[in-house]
Amino acid sequence: MSAQPDVESSSASDAHEGGFRPTFDVSTERGGPNYGKFVGQVREFMDRVRAALPSAELTDELLADLKSMNAKLVDFETDEWTSPSGTRIDLPARGNITLPPYDIVDAGPDGVDATITFTRFNLGGNGAAHGGFVALLFDDLGGMAAALNIEGICRTAYLKIDYRSLTPLNSELAVRCWVDRVEGRKVYVRGTLHEGDRLCAEMDALFIKLKPGQP
């Protein structure tokens, strides 16, 4: 299990009125004890789809299987605050399949340390990770570093990534994000992504602390 930030829990009734909530109902149980394995299978499927050249027959077979699986989920839709995908803090990237599946190593006011292994689903070109996934990783972990530092919720104003060398697939990388300085509501966050000693990318971002009720 990953170490996770100490996120305060609250009931839906004392929710922030804006788009983000200063507190949200985190969970280690929603979706059942096998939800993490379920997400793992979904992620493996995305990798395999990205890598596969299926026969026409197999495409038809998988299409029927997927239609059947989608039909099973139709009646179980819920909002973003209660879906396990995003609130399961015991799982990589809070169980959010949109995000690269990072594991938090340490998180607090001084910053966030995490590991990430990009896989075939994250392929950009010629074996390297897509730069958009690197930016996505930094946006989420940078936002987390900002939130934990100021104990409030932020939105990204700008996110600058310097791609210093190729980001590989299938290799565990170290990512670190920390608050450089805070000026009023402006939270300046820096970040690095390394493979061993090699710097793959750097982040320079500005997050703005949301006012109460601000979407």
Ligand SMILES: CCCCCCCC/C=C\CCCCCCCC(=O)SCCNC(=O)CCNC(=O)[C@H](O)C(C)(C)COP(=O)(O)OP(=O)(O)OC[C@H]1O[C@@H](n2cnc3c(N)ncnc32)[C@H](O)[C@@H]1OP(=O)(O)O
């Ligand atoms: C107890 C709590 C514990 C918490 C623990 C939590 C754990 C956390 C867990 C999980 C974290 C998950 C993290 C997810 C992270 C993902 C975040 C995203 O991807 S957000 C989506 C993308 N971003 C948008 O869609 C924004 C769209 N833009 C806006 O909404 C506004 O423009 C906003 C909010 C950014 C600013 O608008 P304004 O009206 O609030 O503020 P104004 O007055 O415009 O700006 C404030 C200051 O910032 C500067 N500023 C604003 N934007 C700037 C920019 N792009 N460049 C430079 N300066 C900028 C301004 O010049 C101003 O500076 P001056 O105060 O005058 O000095």
